Structure formats: structure tokens, C-alpha cells
Amino acid sequence: MHVSLNEFTSTCRRALDSLGFPPGEYEDAAEMVVWLEQHGLGGARLLGEILPRLADNRWPALTVTHTDGGCVIMQMDEGSILHGGSLAADLACTRALATGLGIVRLHGCSDRSFILGYLARCARRGHHIAAFWCTGEPRRAIQNVAVALADAKLPVFRRFRADGGGEQEADTDTLTLMATRDFAMLPAASAEHVDMELLEMVTAEEFEARSRRAWDQGVEIDATLWRDLSAIRDQRLVPTSDASRHRGAGETNPAD
16 A cells, blocks of 8 residues: 555554554664665565564563674674664764774674664764675575765665685674774775675665655555554554543643
């Protein structure tokens, strides 16, 4: 079904709030979902696939297992990146301010493409930031690389097939974030690397064009997903009654 981007954003926020995401976290998570949908990367479809997992109301544990200067390694208890992606990105930026280069590796997380929706926010704060993750089978993985430059509105996204020599298994449940204020310290993946086959590249200009279409024309959401999101959203609504209608909004108890 066809809905406006504003309507999709509002429903995502209220549904994630109803699912138990804490204040602040549900706004960040909804922003990640909407960003992918707004920029043509299937945020609604991916949300529909993981909705049963999110609906169990279990907030995964997120622990620091190692820290060394600007480098932090964290472990998530098999949760979605929607549960901790904004925290990991903010931590990378904080470490970059302190040491020049902030690196955060988040193990045990899924749905890592959602992090794309948070990179532009970090860039608007004056950070260069890159995200790396692998998808697919460990020995036939796809490398995903997204880079957002400071003050840029949108990132550049690339997907590679890496040879890896047929021996090294890719880590397919880890997200690596690197943030810096110094452009020279930001690593770049070259499409001309001998072992790298470029599968897809989405430029900032293409993302901008997709975003304009979404704002102008709205987005197509699967009807079943929309029904499910609406039902979850409405779980937090308090039914009206004759008494509540009579009192009106904001009335206080005269005995108080």
C-alpha cells in the first residue's frame, strides 16, 4: 500500500516504542528504518523480516570486552543493530574526539545495513565516518562499505565480492565503525583492488534523487506489514471512555 514518508515515520516510531525500545532509542531505530526505505534500500521489507524477533521484548545485553585508546570492542547478545547501532556510532565519534581516530567493533549483531541510516547524522556533527560489514556465507561473503564525509548530507555505499584466497572466513556478525576528524586517517576501499569485485555503488547524488522521489511520491509498504505495524502501534493507545471524554485532556484531580 502507498503511504507518505511522514506517515511511515510516525508509525515506525510508535510501533518501536510499543515494542519496548527505550525513549531515545526508538527514535534512533525508526530513523534507521525510514532512512533505508527513503533511500531505496528496502528498510520496510527488512523491518518486516525481523519484526518477530523485535517483538519478543528482550533487549539484548551490550558489553565492552576490550578497550585500548581509541579502539573499543563490544559484544551484543544476538541482537539487531537497531538495538545498539546508534550507541556504537556515537562511541566511535566520542573516541575520535579524544584520540583522533575512533574504532568500534560490535560483535554478535544482525541487520547491520540499518547503520546506514545513522552515518549521515554523525557526519553532520563534523565527523568522517566509515562502516564495514560482511553479509552472506563466511567463505563467499559480500563486503559492504559505507563512507560519510564530515558535513556531507549523505554517504557513499559500495558492495564488493572479496576473494579472500578461499581460506579466510569472513566475520558475518560484526560491524566495524571508524570515525575521525582528519580525512587523511579515514581508510578507503578501492574498486580497483586486485581481489575486490565491485558489485554495486550508490553515490550521494543517487541517494539524494531517491530521497526526493520518496518525499514527493511516498513509499510502497507491504499491506501485511503495515497492518502488523499499526496493530503494534495501537497497543499503546488508551481507549477513550465516557468519563475521559467528559474530563477532557489535561484536567487535574481537584483533590490534588
